[in-house]
Amino acid sequence: MKPWEMNSSERLEYLLTLEDNWDSYGAKAIDMRAFNKAQELLSGYFGAWIVPTSEGGIAFETDEGDDILVIAPDGTVAMPEEED
16 A cells, blocks of 8 residues: 555554655654654544654645644644744
């Protein structure tokens, strides 16, 4: 199954398979603290794209690629500021 064919839970599990340098630019593997926080938050963000960040965290994005929220490798959550 291709990542874009997965539901949110499957996609999140897939992100755990990414190893260091998954983007060939030195991106880090997903940190378990970020993964655990993403699992907690998943139920509130069905329909969002779940993508890895180059720092080893996880982001929930819209179809347009805008971040809805970002989970840092240490599990802290940030909601990016909207631009006016």
